[in-house]
Amino acid sequence: MLNTLPPDVDLDKLRAALIKRIRLPEWCDCYFWAGRCTPNERGRFCVDGHEWMVARLVWLLARGSVPERILQTCQHPNCVRLEHLTPGTHRDCMLGGSASKRYVARLHPEKWARKENNAHHLRPWLSQGERNGNAKLKVEDVRQIRALVRGGASPRAVARQFKITQSNVSQIVRLKLWKHVPAV
Secondary structure (H helix, E strand, O other): OOOOOOOOOOHHHHHHHHHHOEEOOOOOOOOEEOOOEOOOOOEEEEEOOEEEEHHHHHHHHHHOOOOOEEEEOOOOOOEOOHHHEEEEOHHHHHHHHHHOOOOOOOOOHHHHHOOOOOHHHOOHHHOOHHHOOOOOOOHHHHHHHHHHHHOOOOHHHHHHHHOOOHHHHHHHHOOOOOOOOOOO
């Protein structure tokens, strides 16, 4: 991630280009970025061939250096008002988004106590199993798959029956997938 601008960049021209793309709505005190944005509505701007997040550029121009992460105190992802930006860490970013319901910082209570910050093991129960919109199976299907394989059916035949891969069947039986469904 870029933390400094190239030495040959004209800061006055850069400020003018940024200001030209900022809108001030009457209904709130945010400064909205009206230029290019990421899919999650964060502002982007190209400086000397490098893509920058606009919030980082605003922070750099105002403060001189950029922290690890820049967090927003408001609920608008494309807000670039300096007063709405604060320095932080990835952990702060995840917890802040969770509190504001922008996304869920899936932190398991045991990992929270050990202060681990691995996003893959964070509160997995929120989108597990049937709650996951991409799930092809139901809890009863998982129980039936485990019973069939333990009863002697081949994983390949079970996979064909439930229209999933043989690898998925094996992982379900070994409790690598759908591990929140207890084995009977």
